[in-house]
Amino acid sequence: MLNLFWIPLLTLIGVFVSLSANRVSRTACAYATAALPAAALAIVISYAPSVLDGEHFVEQFEWIPAVGLELAFRLDGFALLFALLILGIGLLVILYARYYLSEQDNMPRFYAMLILFMTAMLGIVLSENLIQLWLFWELTSISSFLLISFWNHKSEARKGARMALTITGMGGLALFAGILLIGQVVGSFNLTDVLAQGDLIRGSELYPYILVLVLLGAFTKSAQFPFHFWLPHAMAAPTPVSAYLHSATMVKAGIFLMARLYPALAGTDMWFLIVTLTGLATLLVGAYMALFKHDLKGLLAYSTISHLGLITLLLGLNSKLAAVAATFHIINHATFKASLFMAAGIIDHETGSRDMRKLNGLWRYMPHTAMLAMVAALAMAGVPLLNGFLSKEMFFAETLQQGSLGALSWILPVLATVAGIFSVAYSLRFIHDVFFNGEPINLPKTPHEPPRYMKIPVEILVALCFVVGIAPGLVVAEILHSAATSLLQGETPYYSLAIWHGFNFPLLMSFIALLGGIVVYATRKQLFEFQAQFPERDAKAIFDQNIKRIVDAATRIYGTLENGSLQRYTMLFILSVALFTTVPMTKLINLEGARPLLPVDGISIVATIILVVSTLVTLIWHRKRMIALIAVSVVGLIVSLIFARFSAPDLALTQLSVEVVTVILLMLALFFLPQVTAKAASPSSVVRDLGLATLIGGVMATISYAMMTHPQTSIADFFIANSKTGGGGTNVVNVILVDFRGFDTFGEITVLGIAGLGIYKLIARMKLFMPSADLNGIPWSNDHHPMMLATVSRALLPLALLVSAYIFLRGHNLPGGGFIAGLVTAVALILQYIANGVDFMRERSKLNYQWLISVGLIIAGATGMGSWLFGYPFLSSWFDYFYLPGIGKFELASAMLFDLGVYLTVIGSTLLILGNLGALTTHARPEESK
């Protein structure tokens, strides 16, 4: 026996097999698609004998052990039953779809999505870990969305798919919350532990929340009232999808979940009330509505809803026998409903219509199909000798046994019989309206039998209905017993699968249902007239309206929070910083720490004065952008001088180079902006901003003062001590960047590269207004590239490159490094752009900046991965000392290669942004006045 992991893995691989089978014939594509699910089915079957003997298998491996997550699969009787249904019916659907899909449909895509869905379903039923179960649960929502919207040129398909995704997606979120709560109560997400701790969960305070959340997930998925409305709209899907999703899989996932967690959650009054009442409501609403649908698939959709309600109702009864009955009905419903959907698809395919008002008398045109459909429909009605009869009988018996409603307990069997009556009535309608009842009316095609192989899946399923109905003990007894045992996690009570139990109440109820159904169908004219009095409620319109309301509300909230005003964001940001910092600051009693203050010298005072004055100039003339820009440059210069004064040469170098790049960037942007900003601030907001700025300034100054005067130990000592021995460099700043925190740096240059590419894409085809004169209305000079500047700049380039090489090479031991060197190179090249123009550069420099970014990132990444070759973690660095005659002793470190990656990425990103922002104007400047 192969490992359990192979079952979902094989089908997952099947997705790619289908996708790659787009060059072969349609039949070959279907075979290729079927191969891997068939193999998976073989694995499941190889497990079957031991599982039927009562064994169960669990396989797992660690996934994220730190949070207690593992990838784990389990195969017990209940999972086996579902796996067989999913794979078996899935294979039949693959065969059926081969003949259903037309030449225009993209068959590989259809099959790929179908197999993806199959994988997700297998994942749900085989999961041992609940979180993992939930992941597959969400995957079914997504893949069913894709399947329902397969004919995405149809509006109703898109809308139906969206509705299904929204409803089941919401349920999925609730389920996730429920699972997390279960994990909190039990302390494990493993099904084995959870199922064993049923009493703990039921006794927990969280039980009501867990129950409601999990049931929300199950009810939305299984289309239980009042979430049932998505299912009829999902009928816009191709019929093979409906046959698969709405018989054995998608909607059964909710049922599966309730049954799977039955030992953990069931047995309380709350479970009984919620599940039974929901199931009852769904059963009745579905059965009633099904009768009035003129669309063949609409009838089947509501009938599916009704049968799902029946199973839910059984699960809600808190009786072991009822759970067995539910399991039995899962099998029966899957077989007859899949065959009915396929028959409906054949009828649609061969007549061109699904409207029962037009489809009449098809018996004469397609007797074979009619025969099959009629048997399946009779099974759905619960006629003796067919499988539907047996489970319905058990259902009736169970409703009679229920006493939880006290003196009113008779309501349940009565309502069950009513639902039975309607179920017979709509089954009759399916048979009589479609196959008899006169002649077809205005059909687009002349009906005829479908291709031979299209009927095979239906024949197999209908044969199953028969065999189970006649000899249940032989066919399903074993698997039913094993499934029910693992569902209940204990011994199953005695039950009899015999066809004949003698004259008793359930038989009477079946009889009433049959008779009543015939009467209801006979009086359908009156019923239709009665129903016509109700206004038609379009679930789609209501759904759209609600979605629109939610979107509107979200937009309103979003609009008030994010109104596009940069001033306001800054204000809110600073306000919250002030709030978070002022409160702790009031608790700091000793503002001044033990560290002595440094003596003040004259130069520092002068620098401070210049800093303050230039800051004030920026503030006062902030609307005159050019002056503000010059003043900001002064601020930057003084800040870098301060860095140099207080022994931070690396920071000084970085600050200086960033400063220049920023000024150039701002000037490039300024050209497109108004020279003078409008005065926008009202007096009150000026007062507010001034107050806020003073507050935050005061707070930050206090914090800085307190921090700098309090002696403290920091992580810095570690870096200083280990920089030379561990990283091979004496420049601690650089060693931190390329070695200790190399991973951070790698992330940062990646972000830088992405930002560069993003900006490039944004501005690539931008068209902007360009002023033809400066602030004072004087036209621009006609001298594009002044000769003096051009000459001086060209001479400067090699010098600047030399400087940047020097700064790069010494970086590991002395101030410098790849980042600063990259900026210096970039500035030197930018100067050539400024002095000589884009065209000049384009002729001479063949550098492709995107390419440069990727090379830089690849070098940095490869350096990091290189350490794997030697068995060290990502980005471990290596260094050694060498001797070359003529040069002397020198050091080589892998960190330098990493730094080279940083260097190239910085150049590429900077030039990609600045160069292209500059190039915006090159070919589109307004004509100059000559």
Place this chain on the structure above:
Amino acid sequence: MLEISLKIVLVMISIALIMNTYSLVRGPSLPERILSLDTLYINSIGLILIYGIVQASSINFEAALLIAMLGFVSTAALCKYLLRGDIIE
């Protein structure tokens, strides 16, 4: 001797810096302000070098080198802006 002359030079550079800033604030035209900024760069180079001599350390000399180079680029870009509005064309 060197000590005294260094002190005198530092005082002179400080006064020069203050005067540059005054000129930058007063303006009134943009070329004058750009010129003040450029002179600030030049005087900063002097300041860093003198300070390095006082401290007997060459660690900040690269900063002076960068100011010399990048300050020029910055001034050139500002002037190009005055001339053509668009600095890269």
